[in-house]
Structure formats: structure tokens, C-alpha cells
Amino acid sequence: MSNNIRVRFCPSPTGDPHVGMIRTALFNWAFARHNKGTFVFRIEDTDAARDSEESYNALLDSLKWLGLNWDEGPVVGGDFGPYRQSERLEIYADIAKKLLENKFAYHCYCSQEEVEERRKAQKEKGQTPGYDGHCRNLTGEQVINFESKGRTPVLRFKMPDKTITWNDLVRGELSFDPEHIPDYVLVRANGDPLYTLVNPSDDALMQITHVLRGEDLLSSTPRQIALYEAFKQIGVGTGVTPVFGHLPYVMGEGNKKLSKRDPESSLLMYRKEGFLPEGLLNYLALLGWSFGDDIEFFSMQEMADNFDIKRVSANPARFDIKKCTAINADWIRKLSTEELARRITNQLISEKFFTNSPTNIQIDMILKATPLVQERLEKLSQANGMLSFLLVEEKDFKVNHEDAESSLTHENLPVLEEAIKIIESIEEFKTEKLHDEFNKVIVQQMGLKPRVAFTAIRVAVTGRKVSPPLFESMELLGKEKVLSRIRQQIKK
RNA sequence: GGCCCCGUAGUGCAGCGGCCUAGCACGCUGCCCUCUCAAGGCGGUAACGCGGGUUCAAAUCCCGUCGGGGCUACCA
Numbered sequence: 259m260s261n262n263i264r265v266r267f268c269p270s271p272t273g274d275p276h277v278g279m280i281r282t283a284l285f286n287w288a289f290a291r292h293n294k295g296t297f298v299f300r301i302e303d304t305d306a307a308r309d310s311e312e313s314y315n316a317l318l319d320s321l322k323w324l325g326l327n328w329d330e331g332p333v334v335g336g337d338f339g340p341y342r343q344s345e346r347l348e349i350y351a352d353i354a355k356k357l358l359e360n361k362f363a364y365h366c367y368c369s370q371e372e373v374e375e376r377r378k379a380q381k382e383k384g385q386t387p388g389y390d391g392h393c394r395n396l397t398g399e400q401v402i403n404f405e406s407k408g409r410t411p412v413l414r415f416k417m418p419d420k421t422i423t424w425n426d427l428v429r430g431e432l433s434f435d436p437e438h439i440p441d442y443v444l445v446r447a448n449g450d451p452l453y454t455l456v457n458p459s460d461d462a463l464m465q466i467t468h469v470l471r472g473e474d475l476l477s478s479t480p481r482q483i484a485l486y487e488a489f490k491q492i493g494v495g496t497g498v499t500p501v502f503g504h505l506p507y508v509m510g511e512g513n514k515k516l517s518k519r520d521p522e523s524s525l526l527m528y529r530k531e532g533f534l535p536e537g538l539l540n541y542l543a544l545l546g547w548s549f550g551d552d553i554e555f556f557s558m559q560e561m562a563d564n565f566d567i568k569r570v571s572a573n574p575a576r577f578d579i580k581k582c583t584a585i586n587a588d589w590i591r592k593l594s595t596e597e598l599a600r601r602i603t604n605q606l607i608s609e610k611f612f613t614n615s616p617t618n619i620q621i622d623m624i625l626k627a628t629p630l631v632q633e634r635l636e637k638l639s640q641a642n643g644m645l646s647f648l649l650v651e652e653k654d655f656k657v658n659h660e661d662a663e664s665s666l667t668h669e670n671l672p673v674l675e676e677a678i679k680i681i682e683s684i685e686e687f688k689t690e691k692l693h694d695e696f697n698k699v700i701v702q703q704m705g706l707k708p709r710v711a712f713t714a715i716r717v718a719v720t721g722r723k724v725s726p727p728l729f730e731s732m733e734l735l736g737k738e739k740v741l742s743r744i745r746q747q748i749k750k
Numbered sequence: 751g752g753c754c755c756c757g758u759a760g761u762g763c764a765g766c767g768g769c770c771u772a773g774c775a776c777g778c779u780g781c782c783c784u785c786u787c788a789a790g791g792c793g794g795u796a797a798c799g800c801g802g803g804u805u806c807a808a809a810u811c812c813c814g815u816c817g818g819g820g821c822u823a824c825c826a
Binding site: 269302307373380381382387388414432435439440443444445457473476477478504509541546548550571573574576585591631632633635636697712715726727728 | 777785821
């Protein structure tokens, strides 16, 4: 890497990856790529009760699918590994020990109930609730007393008594007064280190220069800055406090932060629905960032080239599925026919459309049919409904019930009969010829409205009232199948 | 309750003191095109939360207010 800008994406593996998290990853990625820096991927799995291996794998898989490639982290390694915090516990234990020895932190023997009770009292008095410093200066005697009662202490950080100010990349100068930032726990009574310790520790050790993260971590920033000051004294990291930038929330319906529980937030859902990585990422980029010049449609490469943190907005953004879908549709139209055909095929495979794997004939058919559906698809999951009539075996072909009832009526029987005659008479079974003949006979000679007459034929041939263009579909399907499908309907 | 963040159409973004009678996109909607549905073309709808300042001039700066959101854990 040609300079030393280092950013990181550090999710904890709990539940499905969600879009807000991905947006954060994307901005970090773009920032790193734009600045020719290093994008570090770190796993914050210090909460054994909530973390899962399944979630960890989903995370890796998702970033890979999206193409958010990382320079250091799981799988690829790096100079500052390991990159899973569960594999770094001795490091944190060592830092905790130094913090304690140098009096930046202290043992606190208060029980959770005691702390909670005092917090309540503070709230009632209108004070900032938080730890009151009870155990800051215990005498040796008091410690012995607590220990004799079997109490095990947490390690608590001693917040300095001064206002903490930083220049946020997104929000400008921010400052917090000391009375609002109480001493906080670094290590649990059972010895497990907490996020409050491990996150800044690793950022320091991994020489992270810029921290771009969600707004929810805004209020923990002053604590971390204070911790960094202590790190400098005890020789953890390089002595440089990173620059912070807090990205706006991604909101869901009803004006609340999009949470992992919302089905709309699940990345896996979008993948299953057939959103393209290009489309999803493009849309996510629009949530809180703007390209400039009213440009909204761009590739990740273009985003990286143009990414300027100054253009990140501080406003929370609502996730709008309609806009996301529209952008995705644009991306589908932009793909080459071959590429789209390939993705449609994969989508159908993932939907278990084929009994085993697609035959060469089916693959070829998808390729031929792709131009017919390219501008009709918003997401890949719609391909099934549009193309299945071309791909299924004849015995499995079915006509949609409702469409049949409204369009395959008695009045339309002559149309179907006439269609048979026309088709039988055509030697060269091609779109243009079909179009001309049907127009001549059905519209001009019979005087029928194409809208109505062609719909009946459409339903018989494709099984639906809404389908790819009729004559193109016929050509692809072939004379024999078209004839047999129409005859089938006449019989009924 | 305390602290903090945010406030331009329904949604996202543009706007950085005069080019703003506020631009773009999605949405919604009218018309055209048309074998369905799309796509495409041409229109329409709709916003600077409110109140004070500062200034010749404010969506843009300041203050207040109201509204929304977040944090307030031995979660991250």
C-alpha cells in the first residue's frame, strides 16, 4: 500500500448480516480504495453468548458476494493478526493488566444490583446516570473485605476529569463534558474483555488511522479517546489516536433505526430475491453519500474513485425498497446478455428450478430468451415466472388458472382455431413472419382487437396474460410446441 | 430525566449568502408509443418544521423553539 491510511470494518458475528452494516463496510472500503489505503476486516467475537460460527461464515460469504475485498483479515491474513478477537484474548489480558498497574483503571467490586440502584437514584435527581466512582480509591482493607465476601471485581476505566473534544469527519467538532462520561467497565468479573477495551485496543495495535462507523457509537467515542491517551502512556500501539467519522443511521419503516430483526434489513433476503451486488451496493452508497452532479447510477469502482468523506451527510436515511429495486433494475439492463443469462441461470439453480442441473438446451434457451426479459426484470427472482414456459417439459407446462378464465373464453375459441391454421401454414417459423401473418388474419381480416385476440393466444402459449413478447416467444418455443399448446386449450 | 445527534417534496440526495420563481432520482400520476407487461418519450404532483435575529440580500450564518432519533449495560 502506498500510504498508511488504514480503516477497518469490524462487525460482531451475531445474526444475519444486515444492510446498515454493509453500508458501513462499503464506506470504509470506498474510503480505503480512494486513498489507496488498507481495508482491514476484523471479527469482534468476544461475546460468546451471542456470537455464532454460522453468522461468521455468513459475514465472510456476504462480503465476498458483494465484492468488498479486504486487504487484511480472516482468510487473507496480514501483519497484525489474528483478526478474530476470540483468538487475541492474551493480548487484551496484557493490556488490562498494564492499565491496572498504571492506575488508568481500577478494580470495582460493586455488584450490578448496587450500581443499578445508585443509577436509579441519580436519574431521580436529574443527574447523568452512570457509575459514581465508588471504588476508585479503595483502601487495601476494603479490598480484603470485599474479597473475603467472595466478590470478584470488574476492571473499570478511570475517566479523566476533562472535556473531550474531537473533530468528527462527518459532524464537525464535537465535545463531551466529563460529568456525562462515567467510568466504564473494560473487563467483566469473569475475566472476559468487553468491546470497550478490545475495540480500541485492536484499532491501536492494528494501526487504524480512520474510524468510520455508525452513529450509535458516537457516545462511546470520548471514552475511547480517553483510553487512547492511556495507551500512549503504557505503550500500546503507535501513540496515534485515529480520526473518527460517524455515519448516519439507516432507518427502516416508521422512523426507527433499521434493526437486525426487521426482515427488510437482511442482506440474505436481498440476495435470495435476486438483487445484484452492483445494484444493492449502488443503492446503499446513496444512503448518506452523494456522488455529486446529480449522478446516482455508478459502479463501485467509480464510487471508489470519487469517494470523498466530505460528501457524507449527517442525516439519517430511510431505506427505500422501491428505489433500491429501481436501481437494481437499471443494473440488470446494463449487464451484457451473456452475463445476465448466467446470473439468471444461477438464480434458477438457487431456486431449485431444475431437478438436477440445467441441460445444455435449457442453458441455451435462457441465453436466447434473455434479451426478451432484460428490460422487464427488476430482480432475478422474477425470471422464473417469465421464462419457465420456455424451460419446462411439455408435460409440466401449466396455464395460470385466473388468466385462463378471463382470456380463454368461448368467444375466443375462433381465434385459437384460426391461430392453428396460420401457424400450420407458416414454413418459416420466425418472429417477423408470425407477426405479419397474425396481424393480417386476426386483426385485418377478422377485425379483432389485437389486445384481446393476442392475449388469448398468449395465455395458451405462455400460460400467462403477462409474458415476454408473443411472437418472439413463439419462435423460441418452436412450431410443434406452440401448436400443441394451443390445441390443448381448444380441447378444453 | 440527563447527554448527544439530526431537521430541503412521500423517500433519498443537490444546494455551502445573491445564479433558487429551489435542481436530480425513486414514488405517485396524465398523455404518447404499443400484441401483454416492461422499457422509452413528453407533462404533472409535491419540500426549505416554526419564530426571531445578522445582512442590501438567507434554504444557506446565529439564537431560540418545536419535532424526530440515538445513547444512558459486566451488548456491540
